[in-house]
Amino acid sequence: MIDRTALLSYIEATAPTVDLTIAPEHLEAVVQALAVLLDQGALLLKFPLDELIESATRYTP
Amino acid sequence: MNSYQTLTAREIAAQVQRREIPATSVTESALALIQQQNTQLNAFTTILPDRARAEAARVDNSPSSGPLAGVPFAVKNLFDIKDVVTIAGSKIRAAAPAAREDATVIRNLTQAGAVLLGALNMDEFAYGFVTENAHYGPTHNPYDIARIAGGSSGGSAAAVAAGLVPLALGSDTNGSIRVPASLCGIFGLKPTYGRLSRAGSFPFVHSFDHVGALARNTKDLALCYDIMQGADPSDLAQTTRPIDPSLPNLGQKPRNLRAAILGGWFQQGATTEALSAVTGVAFALGATARVELKSSNIARAAAFCVTAAEGANLHMPNLRVRAEDYDPATRARFLAGALLPGQFLLQAQRFRARYLAQALELLKHYDVLLAPATPCTAPLIGQATMKLGGEEIPVRANLGLYTQPISFIGLPVATVPIWLPGAELPIGVQIITAPWREALALQVAYQLERTGIVGYRPHARGASTN
Numbered sequence: 001m002i003d004r005t006a007l008l009s010y011i012e013a014t015a016p017t018v019d020l021t022i023a024p025e026h027l028e029a030v031v032q033a034l035a036v037l038l039d040q041g042a043l044l045l046k047f048p049l050d051e052l053i054e055s056a057t058r059y060t061p
Numbered sequence: 062m063n064s065y066q067t068l069t070a071r072e073i074a075a076q077v078q079r080r081e082i083p084a085t086s087v088t089e090s091a092l093a094l095i096q097q098q099n100t101q102l103n104a105f106t107t108i109l110p111d112r113a114r115a116e117a118a119r120v121d122n123s124p125s126s127g128p129l130a131g132v133p134f135a136v137k138n139l140f141d142i143k144d145v146v147t148i149a150g151s152k153i154r155a156a157a158p159a160a161r162e163d164a165t166v167i168r169n170l171t172q173a174g175a176v177l178l179g180a181l182n183m184d185e186f187a188y189g190f191v192t193e194n195a196h197y198g199p200t201h202n203p204y205d206i207a208r209i210a211g212g213s214s215g216g217s218a219a220a221v222a223a224g225l226v227p228l229a230l231g232s233d234t235n236g237s238i239r240v241p242a243s244l245c246g247i248f249g250l251k252p253t254y255g256r257l258s259r260a261g262s263f264p265f266v267h268s269f270d271h272v273g274a275l276a277r278n279t280k281d282l283a284l285c286y287d288i289m290q291g292a293d294p295s296d297l298a299q300t301t302r303p304i305d306p307s308l309p310n311l312g313q314k315p316r317n318l319r320a321a322i323l324g325g326w327f328q329q330g331a332t333t334e335a336l337s338a339v340t341g342v343a344f345a346l347g348a349t350a351r352v353e354l355k356s357s358n359i360a361r362a363a364a365f366c367v368t369a370a371e372g373a374n375l376h377m378p379n380l381r382v383r384a385e386d387y388d389p390a391t392r393a394r395f396l397a398g399a400l401l402p403g404q405f406l407l408q409a410q411r412f413r414a415r416y417l418a419q420a421l422e423l424l425k426h427y428d429v430l431l432a433p434a435t436p437c438t439a440p441l442i443g444q445a446t447m448k449l450g451g452e453e454i455p456v457r458a459n460l461g462l463y464t465q466p467i468s469f470i471g472l473p474v475a476t477v478p479i480w481l482p483g484a485e486l487p488i489g490v491q492i493i494t495a496p497w498r499e500a501l502a503l504q505v506a507y508q509l510e511r512t513g514i515v516g517y518r519p520h521a522r523g524a525s526t527n
Contacts, residue, residue, distance in 0.1 A: 010400070
């Protein structure tokens with residue numbers, strides 16, 4: 001689990017880049033939700049995938 | 062239970078078709094029952110008596126009647142209903158303009174003679190497995206009103222299980238039909254991704270959103286599913302495959318059925334009830350093989366990330382200006398999802414292709430895979446954590462442990478209800494098949510129901526309503 005201080009810094013840095021303001025009263029819940037998501041994401045990123053598997057979802061014009 | 066509650070959808074339709082009972086009389090029975098029981102259950106958020114009476118009168122006055130003539134039904138409140146605001150369980154959408162027309166699947170059912178009674182409670186924007194909605198209250202489980210009905214189609218499952226309607230529509234993104242069907246002891250169908258039109262349903266995660274149905278028996282479920290099939294160009298994800306009716310061959314016993322139990326992830330942490338339910342179904346189907354869909358923990362992690370990010374993207378405009386109006390449980394996850402690194406999503410999409418290939422390979426050797434629908438029976442309303450596999454874990458996130466990996470790759474699933482000996486609460490089993498083989502999943506469900514292995518059990522709460 002990523003430590004709380006790092007998560008707070010991450011939120012503080014990234015939220016404005018997507019034009020989001022996290023209200024102080026919502027911050028703690030967001031920290032907790034993000035910790036769970038980053039944990040799941042880390043598990044996912046560690047999984048070795050064959051380089052020939054595309055990341056693009058198919059779009060048929 | 063009163064006589065209306067004991068009738069199946071097909072029995073109601075047959076009696077209305079033969080003019081033995083008027084559709085208007087069925088509608089009045091249903092409305093009276095809803096009036097009586099909804100205060101306690103909180104399954105309906107909107108009741109539509111005027112529309113229902115008008116539709117029923119139309120059925121009675123029509124010279125020909127459809128296969129669902131006079132059958133009452135209701136829909137999760139994320140489906141568009143003409144002249145009703147599609148709230149999708151939210152406060153955010155409460156002031157949105159009313160829908161201009163019915164969702165495609167509602168139109169299909171009403172054209173077949175079904176009568177729409179109203180809209181049903183759900184987790185906000187379908188983001189949850191509990192239907193403990195901060196704005197509209199929790200939906201109660203008909204078998205024990207202190208317990209949840211499951212979610213996010215909790216109102217749909219509770220209304221069907223309580224006998225308020227024989228059919229209800231729900232949606233399933235990560236397990237939202239299968240989880241409440243399991244906890245409320247009814248049958249549910251999540252078809253293959255792209256099988257049924259989602260046009261006119263409020264989206265949650267486009268990549269995973271499915272619509273489907275819940276019923277008290279397999280035949281009603283199959284009938285409802287068949288009527289909802291058909292191409293609809295307004296849902297870009299929908300298949301152009303031909304309609305594949307399930308009802309005509311429902312009673313045929315599948316020959317040389319190759320069934321297997323999903324082991325590994327799909328057994329880990331499951332309670333004795335969940336494991337016994339799967340064992341019971343496997344025994345009835347003669348399934349002795351135990352197979353593994355490897356890396357299902359990664360599939361769940363991938364589904365988690367895509368859900369949060371894609372769901373958040375849809376809500377960015379409102380998250381920027383009125384985050385306080387979201388259900389706290391939804392808000393935190395959407396806001397966190399909005400901040401996820403892109404690498405997670407790309408890796409999730411790549412993993413999805415790999416995981417699907419693995420599942421399809423397994424499904425070349427087995428027609429049916431069996432797994433618990435939920436790790437446990439219905440938790441209490443307000444219960445924050447539960448003990449699974451010796452670990453105390455959050456209820457809200459973990460009821461979909463065994464459903465998320467399957468919807469992640471869009472496989473069709475019929476959920477069947479089991480009452481174990483001496484049990485006070487039901488639990489469901491997932492019958493998973495290869496893509497586009499819903500008819501087989503329903504056939505297997507019907508075989509199990511016919512032999513009494515699985516089935517709906519009327520509850521005591523309706524006994525005094527006779």
